[in-house]
Amino acid sequence: MSDEQNGLVLKDVYRVFPGDVTAVADVNLHVENGEYVVFLGPSGCGKTTTLRMIGGHDDPSSGTITIDGELMNGVSPAERPITTVFQHYALFPHKSVLQNVAFGLKMQGVDKAERETQAKAAIDLVGLTKMMDRKPRELSGGQQQRVALARVLVTRPKAILLDEPLGDLDRLLQMKMRVELRALQRELGITFIHVTHNQEEALSMADRIVVMGDAVIQQVGTPEELARHPRNEFVAKFMGDNNVFHGTISGTNGGNVVIDTPHGKIEVKGTGTAGQPGSMSIRANAVQVSTDAVPDVNGVKVRLDFAEYLGDSVKLHLDLAGQPFLAKVPEERYTEIRAYEGKDVTATWAIEDGHLLEQ
Amino acid sequence: MSSDDAKHAALEEAKREVEEAESLTGASAVAVHATTGPRRSPLVTLAWVAPGTIWLLLFLIAPLVMIVLVSVWQKTPVGFDPFAFTTEGYTKLFDTPVYLDTLKDTIIRALIVTALCILIGYPIAYFLARGVSSIRYQIALFVFVLAPFWVAYVVRIVAWLPVLGRQGVINYFLVEVIGVRAEPIDALLYSNFAIILALVQLYVLFMVTPIFFQLATLDNAAIEAARDLGATPAKVFREVILPLSLPGVLIGCIFVFVLVMGEFATVRLIGGGTIQSVGTLVYDYYKLPDLPTAAAGATILVAVMTIGVAVLLRFSKIREVV
Ligand SMILES: Nc1ncnc2c1ncn2[C@@H]1O[C@H](COP(=O)(O)OP(=O)(O)OP(=O)(O)O)[C@@H](O)[C@H]1O
Ligand SMILES: [Mg+2]
Numbered sequence: 001m002s003d004e005q006n007g008l009v010l011k012d013v014y015r016v017f018p019g020d021v022t023a024v025a026d027v028n029l030h031v032e033n034g035e036y037v038v039f040l041g042p043s044g045c046g047k048t049t050t051l052r053m054i055g056g057h058d059d060p061s062s063g064t065i066t067i068d069g070e071l072m073n074g075v076s077p078a079e080r081p082i083t084t085v086f087q088h089y090a091l092f093p094h095k096s097v098l099q100n101v102a103f104g105l106k107m108q109g110v111d112k113a114e115r116e117t118q119a120k121a122a123i124d125l126v127g128l129t130k131m132m133d134r135k136p137r138e139l140s141g142g143q144q145q146r147v148a149l150a151r152v153l154v155t156r157p158k159a160i161l162l163d164e165p166l167g168d169l170d171r172l173l174q175m176k177m178r179v180e181l182r183a184l185q186r187e188l189g190i191t192f193i194h195v196t197h198n199q200e201e202a203l204s205m206a207d208r209i210v211v212m213g214d215a216v217i218q219q220v221g222t223p224e225e226l227a228r229h230p231r232n233e234f235v236a237k238f239m240g241d242n243n244v245f246h247g248t249i250s251g252t253n254g255g256n257v258v259i260d261t262p263h264g265k266i267e268v269k270g271t272g273t274a275g276q277p278g279s280m281s282i283r284a285n286a287v288q289v290s291t292d293a294v295p296d297v298n299g300v301k302v303r304l305d306f307a308e309y310l311g312d313s314v315k316l317h318l319d320l321a322g323q324p325f326l327a328k329v330p331e332e333r334y335t336e337i338r339a340y341e342g343k344d345v346t347a348t349w350a351i352e353d354g355h356l357l358e359q
Numbered sequence: 360m361s362s363d364d365a366k367h368a369a370l371e372e373a374k375r376e377v378e379e380a381e382s383l384t385g386a387s388a389v390a391v392h393a394t395t396g397p398r399r400s401p402l403v404t405l406a407w408v409a410p411g412t413i414w415l416l417l418f419l420i421a422p423l424v425m426i427v428l429v430s431v432w433q434k435t436p437v438g439f440d441p442f443a444f445t446t447e448g449y450t451k452l453f454d455t456p457v458y459l460d461t462l463k464d465t466i467i468r469a470l471i472v473t474a475l476c477i478l479i480g481y482p483i484a485y486f487l488a489r490g491v492s493s494i495r496y497q498i499a500l501f502v503f504v505l506a507p508f509w510v511a512y513v514v515r516i517v518a519w520l521p522v523l524g525r526q527g528v529i530n531y532f533l534v535e536v537i538g539v540r541a542e543p544i545d546a547l548l549y550s551n552f553a554i555i556l557a558l559v560q561l562y563v564l565f566m567v568t569p570i571f572f573q574l575a576t577l578d579n580a581a582i583e584a585a586r587d588l589g590a591t592p593a594k595v596f597r598e599v600i601l602p603l604s605l606p607g608v609l610i611g612c613i614f615v616f617v618l619v620m621g622e623f624a625t626v627r628l629i630g631g632g633t634i635q636s637v638g639t640l641v642y643d644y645y646k647l648p649d650l651p652t653a654a655a656g657a658t659i660l661v662a663v664m665t666i667g668v669a670v671l672l673r674f675s676k677i678r679e680v681v
Contacts, residue, residue: 057583078589086587090580094602103598107589155588 006068007032008054008159008191013063015049023049025215027063031193031208033158036185039195040202041212042238047195048087048163050212054193055084055161067158078107082159082191083152088168089144091136097123097147098132104155122154123147125184142173149184159191166201178205199239203227211235228283232358236281243287243325244357249278256351258297263320265297270356279357286353287327289316289337289345299348300325304340318347423661430654448655458640458656462663465636468551469619469667472558473566476615477608479559480566484607487567488574489600501571508564516628519557523548523629549631557629562618566611573607574600609675613668620664 008031015024024046031037039047052058054065056077065072072080083104092100101122105115123132126146136144145165152160165181166174182205185192196202202209203223211218211226211234218238219231230236236244247261249272259266259278268280294301302318302325314334318325327347329337433443452458483504491497507515522528530543547553577600585599623638630639637660644653 055587057587077583077587078591084584084587086580086584088580090578090584092581092585092599093578103585103590104588106598107585107591107594151584151588 005030005066007035008193009064009066010050010054011064011066013050013053013060013065015046015053015058016061022215024053024060027217029210029217029220031159031191033068033191034189036182036192036194036205036207037210038202038206038208039193039210039212040197040199040238041218042197045212046215047197047212051084051161051163051193051195055082056080057084081157082161083155083157084161084163085145085148085152085165087163089136089148091144091147091151093136096133096135097128097139100136100147101150101154103151108155119150119154122150125153126150141168141170142177145169145177149181153188157190159193162192162194164195164197166196166198174201181205211238213238229355230281230357233279233281236355236357241284241326241328242281243284244279244281246277246279249274249276257356263300264294266354267297267351268354268356269352272356277359279359281355281357282349282353283355284315284326285313285328286349288348289318289327289329290348291340292346292348294346295348298351298354299346301344302347303344304337304342307334307338307341309334318345320347426654426657426661429650430652430658432651434649434651445651448649448651448653449659451649451652452655452659457635458637458659461635461640462637462659464551465620465638465660466663466667468555468558468636469616472555472562472619473612473615475555475559476563476566476611480563480611481570481604481608483563484567484570484574488571488577497575504567505564507560512561513624513628515561516557516625519553519560519629520548523553523556548629549633551630551634554626554629554634557625558619558622561625562615565614565618566608569610569614570604570607573604577603605675609671612671616667616671617664620660620667 008029010027010029013024013027014022016022027050039050041047049058053060054072056072056075056079059073067081077084092103095103098116098119102115102119105118110118120129120132123129126149128143128146128150131139131143136147139147145168149160162181166177169177178201181192181194194205203226206223208220208222209226210220213234219226219235221229226235226239230239230242233244236242245259245261245263245266247259247266250258250260250265251274252258252271253267255269255271256267257270257272257278259268259280266280272278289304300320302320304316305319306317308315308317309331311331313328313331314337316327316329316337318327325347428441429439430448431444431446432439432441433445433447434440487497487500487504491500510518520527524530525543525545525548527547529547530540533540534543581599581603582595585595590598621638622636623642626634626636627639627642637656641653641656641660644650644656
């Protein structure tokens with residue numbers, strides 16, 4: 001309309017199902033062409049619904065979706081320059097791998113020889129040339145997924161939507177496919193929008209992550225931004241390995257606010273008004289653990305329940321007055337720190353590592 | 360528990376039936392040996408296989424064996440002589456062209472009825488399975504479509520008489536209401552046309568039901584994927600829905616073909632004695648009584664039906680590979 005933007009733009013998108021179920025609310029998002037964006041959120045938060053609206057399999061109750069400035073509302077999936085890799089792949093069981101991959105071109109009216117040449121190239125790209133004549137049921141889960149990918153790639157879409165593409169695969173294959181998907185996306189230079197509820201997967205693959213919760217976008221950011229600066233408690237908790245404190249703001253100190261919590265005073269960068277509720281989060285790997293005395297601010301006395309060896313680090317499961325508290329220390333400290341299992345230790349962190357959360 | 364009881368009761372009854380048949384035909388030696396054989400085995404696996412095997416033996420193999428035996432046994436004034444074989448039953452059938460002509464007519468009729476059942480049944484099944492969105496309405500409509508089946512078979516046949524007869528509804532309409540004909544058409548009843556019409560009405564549900572279930576359980580994601588890749592509704596049907604529903608069509612074809620091949624009551628009542636099927640022919644020999652010839656006719660019919668089903672299955676295999 002007024003300002004034409006490249007890429008995919010969702011503006012004030014809502015989806016309300018009959019029975020007043022609001023599956024998606026107030027979604028505003030701009031995805032640049034060539035970006036790898038991951039929608040991340042717990043089950044039922046509206047990820048699939050959002051993806052279906054982008055793909056044209058569902059329409060927003062209100063709001064607009066545009067691709068390269070063109071309004072997509074009401075446009076059929078076939079006419080959108082994007083295709084979907086469905087959850088569980090949705091291959092055609094009665095067609096061979098080659099026929100599955102060539103399907104999109106056949107629908108476009110491309111003649112047989114040409115579409116087979118292109119389909120073979122796409123099959124080659126995903127490394128399944130040897131299995132071209134097999135039926136989907138004669139393939140493993142990972143191979144089926146590659147067929148699903150080849151089937152959408154061959155139509156040269158501007159963007160590919162993937163709904164839980166790695167959900168059906170075992171962990172080892174998931175790791176492998178993460179790398180392959182990312183490499184493929186770089187090679188092709190097209191937009192990938194990928195839905196998952198696995199934060200590790202999102203962090204490892206995305207250019208940008210869109211965290212959804214309770215039908216709304218909670219935060220959009222790079223993996224690093226989300227890991228370091230979760231905007232609110234929902235994101236902090238969902239991204240994992242964050243400790244959250246709640247309390248009341250008692251005043252300010254330079255550029256910091258001071259929050260009075262049941263576990264002591266905490267100073268954190270930011271602004272706030274005295275008397276208002278305040279929350280902050282601190283990442284597990286920014287927490288230091290020692291036997292020093294507990295300082296007046298930014299320090300708590302905790303009991304070490306269990307030191308979990310992770311190979312490259314040690315995750316400490318601590319008990320803060322009955323609540324779980326996490327810390328991560330370098331792997332070299334494992335032997336030393338294990339001696340404290342069942343004993344009280346002191347957890348501290350630097351002011352600049354703490355993070356003030358939105359209420 | 361209850362299903363076991365029911366199975367047991369059914370088995371008992373079947374055994375009684377077979378015993379009755381045995382006493383009539385003197386075929387006890389074969390049947391008894393066959394039913395008691397596997398039971399004596401101590402192997403657990405055999406015990407598992409036994410019920411199904413006994414079932415097959417009682418309901419499929421034993422009757423077939425009996426028909427074949429009767430067709431070659433020498434008739435005596437008091438029954439059969441199991442030690443004298445004759446092919447008289449068969450030669451009698453092939454002496455005149457009647458049997459072969461009737462067989463040919465029966466096959467053609469069965470093929471026409473099967474084809475018409477596909478043409479009529481597929482759209483009905485499609486509408487029920489994919490045109491009706493709520494499962495509740497789907498089931499309600501399905502039961503409604505099934506409703507004619509609650510009426511006894513003969514009643515459903517007889518119901519055609521006032522429709523197709525000389526003074527029936529159609530003739531009344533043609534002659535009295537629109538007046539396109541001066542005289543009523545006799546050929547409406549007692550014709551191949553009438554028989555085929557009645558048979559389609561009788562058996563179309565055997566086509567609708569398997570197609571309905573095949574379509575109702577179809578993977579919606581595959582259809583969405585086809586749409587996503589640019590398929591028009593017609594292409595979605597041709598490329599995805601139709602091929603995936605073919606197993607249902609195949610099962611329907613087998614049902615209808617086999618049932619119509621064996622048909623005799625409809626042909627007799629609607630055909631009014633002038634039109635024959637293998638079934639009515641066999642029945643006529645049976646009434647004479649000429650059991651060996653009747654059994655020979657039935658044996659050939661079963662053989663032809665088996666070949667027909669084998670061809671259908673073969674055809675479907677080929678479809679799957681291509
Ligand atoms: N067709 C529908 N009718 C009514 N409610 C629906 C429909 N589809 C989805 N919902 C509801 O909308 C909400 C969001 O569903 P959605 O499928 O988008 O979740 P999701 O984030 O993809 O979850 P998951 O990770 O479990 O796949 C859910 O509460 C769901 O019950
Ligand atoms: Mg989902």
